[in-house]
Amino acid sequence: MAFNQKILLTAVITFAFAALIFGHIWISIILSATTWLLLYKIIPAYIWKSNRIAARAVFEALKINALGKEWVGKRSEVVLVKDINKLDGVEVLAKTIEGSWFIVEIYINNKGEGNLKKLHEINTKAAKTILKEVPKIHERYFRDDKGK
Known part of the structure; x- marks a missing residue:
């Protein structure tokens, strides 16, 4: 969670409690709903980032x-x-030093620990097909094959 997100979340929660203490129930309800909406956006992003770190490991x-x-x-x-x-x-498409292409499927459990589930060797044609979805990466690895 970014520093700005933490400050915003803390401020909204603080103002929600202050509104409740001073008898502004509707303001407190609105701020509480805002807190839930913020958490709805922040938590998946945090989980996504921690999943990427675990998958990299x-x-x-x-x-x-x-x-x-x-x-x-x-x-x-x-x-x-x-x-x-x-x-x-995550699913990782990688290339070995020798030039072999492979896909690794890594699943993350609810404790944030990654486990290797599958390893698939693929040929260059399959790698080209997968990378056509991302033109910049496709061009980087297959720039010599433009006319083919």
């Missing part, structure tokens, strides 16, 4: 021998991170 700790290769997160470049669901986890 899981990806960097990745070291698996599967599909005939060794997949090491620290020796791979994260190309794209997509939310599976804002609160559940």
Whole structure:
């Protein structure tokens, strides 16, 4: 939660209590509703940020021998991170130093701990298809293939 958001939330709660103490019930109700609306916006953003941090830790700790290769997160470049669901986890598209593409699905539990659920090796054509949704990233990795 950003510093400004904390100050705003604290101020609204303080004024809601002050209005209640001084007998302004309707003002207190309106400020309380405002508090809930602020929390409705702030909490998912906070969870999203903590999920990204947990997913990054899981990806960097990745070291698996599967599909005939060794997949090491620290020796791979994260190309794209997509939310599976804002609160559940992320899908990471990455490229190894050797040029292999893979997708890692990382789910985050309610304690904020990340778990690797799936690892898929994909071919370059599939990576191109996925990255067409994000033109800047697609151009960065496949700029030589413009005419193809």
